[in-house]
Amino acid sequence: xxxxxxxLPDPNAPPRLVRVARVPPAGEKPAMREPGxxxxxxxxxxxxxxxxxxxxxxxxxxxxxxxxxxxxxxxELEGAFAFHAWFGFLGCVAMVVxxxxxxxxxxxxDTFYDxxx
Amino acid sequence: xxxxxxxxxxxxxxxxxxxxxxxxxxRQAVSLIAPLGALGLVWAVPDGVSLSVPYLGYQLDLVExxxxxxxxxxxxxxxxxxxCIFALPQRNVLELAAALIYAGxxxxxAFAGDLVSVFIFWELMAVASTLVVWAPGTPEARQAGLxxxxxxxxxxxxLMAGIAGHVAATGSTEFAAMSADxxxxxxxxxxxxxxxxxxxxxxxLPDAYPKASWSGTVFLSAFTTKTAVYVLLRGFPxxxxxxxxxxxxxxxxxxxxxxxxxxxxxxAYSIINQVGFMVVGIGIGTEVALNGAAAHAFAHIIYKxxxxxxAGSVLYMTGLRKCTDLGGxxxxxPITTVCGTIGALAISAFPxxxxxxxKSMITQGAADQHxxxxxxxxxxxxxxxxxxxxxxxxxxxxxxxxxGLRPKDPPWPMRAAMIVFAIxxxxxxxxxxxxxxxxxxxxxxxxxxxxHVITQLQLLLFSGLAFFMLLPLMKRTETxxxxxxxxxxxxxxxxxxxxxxxxxxxxxxxxxxxxRWIERVMAWTARTHSLQGALGRTWPISASAVMVxxxxxxxxxxxxxxxx
Numbered sequence: 001x002x003x004x005x006x007x008l009p010d011p012n013a014p015p016r017l018v019r020v021a022r023v024p025p026a027g028e029k030p031a032m033r034e035p036g037x038x039x040x041x042x043x044x045x046x047x048x049x050x051x052x053x054x055x056x057x058x059x060x061x062x063x064x065x066x067x068x069x070x071x072x073x074x075x076e077l078e079g080a081f082a083f084h085a086w087f088g089f090l091g092c093v094a095m096v097v098x099x100x101x102x103x104x105x106x107x108x109x110d111t112f113y114d115x116x117x
Numbered sequence: 118x119x120x121x122x123x124x125x126x127x128x129x130x131x132x133x134x135x136x137x138x139x140x141x142x143x144r145q146a147v148s149l150i151a152p153l154g155a156l157g158l159v160w161a162v163p164d165g166v167s168l169s170v171p172y173l174g175y176q177l178d179l180v181e182x183x184x185x186x187x188x189x190x191x192x193x194x195x196x197x198x199x200x201c202i203f204a205l206p207q208r209n210v211l212e213l214a215a216a217l218i219y220a221g222x223x224x225x226x227a228f229a230g231d232l233v234s235v236f237i238f239w240e241l242m243a244v245a246s247t248l249v250v251w252a253p254g255t256p257e258a259r260q261a262g263l264x265x266x267x268x269x270x271x272x273x274x275x276l277m278a279g280i281a282g283h284v285a286a287t288g289s290t291e292f293a294a295m296s297a298d299x300x301x302x303x304x305x306x307x308x309x310x311x312x313x314x315x316x317x318x319x320x321x322l323p324d325a326y327p328k329a330s331w332s333g334t335v336f337l338s339a340f341t342t343k344t345a346v347y348v349l350l351r352g353f354p355x356x357x358x359x360x361x362x363x364x365x366x367x368x369x370x371x372x373x374x375x376x377x378x379x380x381x382x383x384x385a386y387s388i389i390n391q392v393g394f395m396v397v398g399i400g401i402g403t404e405v406a407l408n409g410a411a412a413h414a415f416a417h418i419i420y421k422x423x424x425x426x427x428a429g430s431v432l433y434m435t436g437l438r439k440c441t442d443l444g445g446x447x448x449x450x451p452i453t454t455v456c457g458t459i460g461a462l463a464i465s466a467f468p469x470x471x472x473x474x475x476k477s478m479i480t481q482g483a484a485d486q487h488x489x490x491x492x493x494x495x496x497x498x499x500x501x502x503x504x505x506x507x508x509x510x511x512x513x514x515x516x517x518x519x520x521g522l523r524p525k526d527p528p529w530p531m532r533a534a535m536i537v538f539a540i541x542x543x544x545x546x547x548x549x550x551x552x553x554x555x556x557x558x559x560x561x562x563x564x565x566x567x568x569h570v571i572t573q574l575q576l577l578l579f580s581g582l583a584f585f586m587l588l589p590l591m592k593r594t595e596t597x598x599x600x601x602x603x604x605x606x607x608x609x610x611x612x613x614x615x616x617x618x619x620x621x622x623x624x625x626x627x628x629x630x631x632x633r634w635i636e637r638v639m640a641w642t643a644r645t646h647s648l649q650g651a652l653g654r655t656w657p658i659s660a661s662a663v664m665v666x667x668x669x670x671x672x673x674x675x676x677x678x679x680x681x
Contacts, residue, residue, distance in 0.1 A: 005586055016444070017292030018523035024436030025331055031449070031669035040448065043519070061573050061581060069567035073186070074484035075492065084575035086497070092504050092583035095368075096590055099375040106599040110378065111438075113597075113606060 006052050008045045059085075122167035122178045125158040125190055125228065128240065129221030131196060139261065148213055152198035155224060159190035166230055175290050177237075178230025191346045192415045196422060203426050203534035204332040206433075206527075212252035212329075216336040219245035223340040227347055230499075232280045232289040232305075237313075239276065241358070243269035245663065246341055249333045250325050252491040264606070265325035268311065268318060269341075278306025279509055295352050304355055313345035313396060314389045315362050316678040319369060320595040320602035322389055327381040327438070331429035334381055338388055338425050339418045346414045350557075351397050355402025357464075360491055366393030367498040374505035375591070376598045378440050380514050386508040387464065390498070391417050391546055397495065398479035404558040406482025411556055413479060415547060416471035420463035423538040424510065427457030430531050431514060434524035435448055440593040445519030452526045454515045456535035463542040463643060465507030466499060468573055471545035474552075474564040477573070480504040481562065485592045500580035508584045509576070547572045 021028045041047040063082045074080040132151030136144050148268055168180040183192075197220035222245055225238030243266065250262035282301030284290050294340060297306045313321045326337045352357065366549040370390025391413070400409030420674045430448060430453045447454040459470070466472035476499070526532055543550050553560040584591070616624075646653045 007585075007588055010489060013518070015521065016518055018442045020436060025433045026524075026527070030435050030522050033519070033521040033523055039519075043445075055578075056583070059578055060190070060563035062571065062578055064295045065571050066230045068574070069571055071568045071572070074346075074487075077488055077489075077493075078537050082571040084576065085579045087493075087496060088500035089579040089583050091500045092580040093587065095371055095497070095504065096583070098586050099235050099412050100590060102372060103376050103596075103598060106374070107594075107596045108599055110601075117607070 008048050008052075009043060011045055121158070121163065122164040122180060123158055124168060124225065125155040125194065126221040126225030128155045128158060129194075129224060130218050130241075133219075133221060133485065136217065137210050139456055141208075144213065148201040148204070148217060149198065151217060152194050152201060152220065155221075156191065156194035156198065156221060159194055159224070161596065162187075162228070163568065165581070166381065169230075172233070175284075175307055176231070177231055179225075179234050179288075180228045181230025182228060183557075183644030184463055184555065185351060185375030186227045186345070188344070188411055188415060188555050188557065191222050191345075191547030192418050192581050193227060193340065194221070195221045196418050197336075199534050199537055200332070200336050200339070200422065202430070202530050202537070203335055206426070207332045208501060209330065211253050212249055215245045215248035216333070217251065219249060219336060219340055221245075221342045226263045226332055226425070226541060228346045232283065232292050233290050235271070235292055236277060236280055240270075241275050242341060242344065246337060249336055250329050252333055253328070253330045255328070258342065260324045264602075265321055268321040272308050272311030272680050275304050275311065278508065279306075279308055279663035290518040292351065294354055297353060297356055305347075306356070307347050307353065308347050311446045313392055313556075314342055314366065315396070316365050316369065317601050319366065319389050320600040323373070323382050323385040324376075324602055326378055326385045326388075331432040334385075335422050335425045335429055338384070338421050342388055343390045343414050346386065346392060346399070347408065349396065349399050350407060350410060351578045352401055354407055357400055359396050359400030360399075360488070362391045362489065363392050363398075364494050364498075366390065366396060367494070368501070369393075371498065371501040371505050373598055373600070375509070376596075377592045378595060378597070380431070380439060380443065380510065381425065381439050383440075383505065383510055384424050384428060388421060389504070390502060390505070391464065393423065394476055394495070394498070396477055397491065398482060398542055401479070401486055401488070401491070403481045405478055405485065405562060408553075408556045408558050408560055408562075409475060409478025409482055412475040412552055413472075415552060416458070416475040416542075418465065419538050419541050419545075420460045421537060423460035423542060424464065426531065426535045426538065427460060428455050428510075428514070430527040430535070431524070433527050435522055437522075440513035440517075441595055443514050443520055444517040445515075446522060447515040447523065448519075450515070450526050452532050453535065454511070456539040457515065459510045459539040460540050461507045461511045463546070465503040465577055466573065467503075467507070467577055468565075468570045469543065471549075471552075473540045473573065474549035475545075477569065478562055489681075496576065500583075503577045503580045504584050509580055509591065512584075512629070530679055565664045569660060617650060 017032065023029060042051065063085055066082060071079070077083065123546065129151055162180060162182045164182050166181045167177045169176055169417050170181065200216065204216070206211060219242055222238045222242030225241070226235055229235040229238055247262050247266040247269070250265050251258055263486045279301050284303060286301055291514060295302045295305065297303050311318055322342070337427060349359070366389050370386045371391060373655070374383045374390065375384035377386060379608050387512055395410040395413050398406040398413065411438055430450070431443065434450070437443055440488060460475045463470035463472045480495045480499070549564060644650055646656060
């Protein structure tokens with residue numbers, strides 16, 4: 001469950017290799033990954049796990065900091081504890097869910113208009 | 118007339134016209150010098166009308182300056198300058214020439230003192246920007262450019278109708294604040310809003326802009342929608358309907374950008390989102406909100422160009438534009454990644470970036486007026502901006518699952534342009550004073566209070582948490598999302614086809630029958646009225662005399678016989 005809510009990169013996933021078919025405007029195709037390339041720390045599972053903890057700590061500090069400043073709410077609702085935190089979070093969830101619902105009706109292949117996108 | 122009354126727009130337009138006749142090195146030099154010259158003139162032009170010419174019985178105030186026009190003139194010239202640095206590796210002459218004329222049109226609108234001049238520069242912009250879309254010459258750019266041109270000429274026609282009605286009703290061509298309560302002023306408002314990307318025709322923007330070249334989109338993002346913001350600021354401050362139009366644009370941009378896969382179209386949707394914030398500010402109409410809208414337009418041009426430059430750099434180096442093809446580029450494109458991320462933070466109004474000190478004035482305006490609903494929606498939308506542009510764009514382009522691509526950072530002019538704008542994003546965020554000083558109204562606003570920084574960080578960081586927790590729902594697919602443009606790209610042609618298949622035959626018969634009837638009338642007329650026809654040929658004088666006598670007789674009889 002926790003793993004699901006705070007995802008880590010899967011070390012067993014096969015590496016992705018995107019093919020560049022056309023020559024880009026720069027005039028030459030970009031280099032590709034060397035076979036034995038070492039992954040930087042921030043994309044390795046232990047790095048991502050650390051980043052999650054770090055991020056969590058910042059979030060907690062951010063909410064706690066509210067107690068030490070003088071808030072001057074314009075509306076009654078805004079005075080609720082950590083209003084901006086939960087309002088922002090729930091607002092985003094609502095927007096993503098709405099977008100997914102809309103996509104159920106309006107999603108099409110990107111070749112729909114017979115145009116290379 | 119001194120040199121300071123030279124229209125700043127003229128410098129850019131002449132440079133654009135000259136460009137195709139120059140060798141490449143001179144072209145690059147002119148494309149950098151002309152915007153700087155325009156920028157100098159923007160600040161040399163004195164307040165009030167400094168150039169006025171008679172035209173068709175009207176007095177055209179081609180250059181009329183005040184704080185608002187100088188603010189927009191400044192950012193348009195600056196944008197043209199840095200955009201031309203970014204475009205130094207661009208070999209397409211048409212695009213650069215058109216971009217300079219396009220920038221000139223935008224500066225021209227900012228300094229136009231009357232509605233007729235506004236219209237002239239407005240249409241020049243439409244033509245020049247269509248050429249920028251067309252410049253790559255690909256079939257999809259040609260088609261999208263044509264749709265773009267249709268939309269803008271439609272907007273121009275609506276605007277012209279409104280201006281004509283307004284001038285007929287008031288007798289004045291002056292461009293001052295209006296209220297949208299007569300058919301004429303409503304038409305003007307609609308004409309302005311079409312260029313701002315307002316519903317129901319918002320789709321023209323994400324349709325056309327991403328089809329331009331890697332550098333063309335940078336120019337396109339800056340001028341058309343922001344001149345629309347400028348004319349709305351001057352013409353319709355405090356028009357309440359704009360609050361709701363703006364809120365629609367804000368959420369439309371977020372929802373469509375969340376579903377989008379093409380990196381530059383994500384940014385195009387977010388232009389509509391950001392212009393929505395400005396339109397809301399104009400609708401609120403208090404001094405702090407209008408200042409906020411103007412300042413936000415200034416900051417927006419910089420960070421949006423920066424974002425599109427980083428996307429353009431990726432496109433330039435890899436030729437790829439879909440999120441599903443990209444990822445992991447931070448390893449070998451550090452400068453592009455850092456600059457793109459700074460732009461993404463600025464668009465999200467992260468503290469210590471330009472968006473933070475400008476957008477908050479608009480939300481402050483809503484709070485001051487006790488517009489609870491508008492304020493709550495604006496706050497939710499601010500979180501949504503971080504979601505769709507602040508994190509989504511850098512995450513899917515530079516991070517996410519490694520694509521295996523290892524492109525280098527782009528050539529130095531492109532890096533330099535990005536660095537300049539990144540520095541400006543942070544600089545304005547840290548020191549908003551100079552920007553506040555050139556806003557149209559005196560600023561009495563402090564962005565950096567403890568409460569504001571902490572609440573804004575809460576809003577943004579928790580929407581970041583939402584993004585990463587909902588990542589499975591955000592997984593990109595090779596899809597587009599249908600928009601209202603379906604109606605004119607598929608619906609209308611299909612309707613035409615259906616009509617042709619069903620009642621087309623009868624219609625043809627009807628038209629043919631009508632044409633035969635007209636031909637019979639023509640033949641009859643030719644028989645009776647030609648030189649040999651009864652009514653056309655020469656008659657002897659005696660016959661005429663008899664005829665007249667007969668008519669008189671009939672008249673006399675009628676006179677006596679007609680019941681009184």
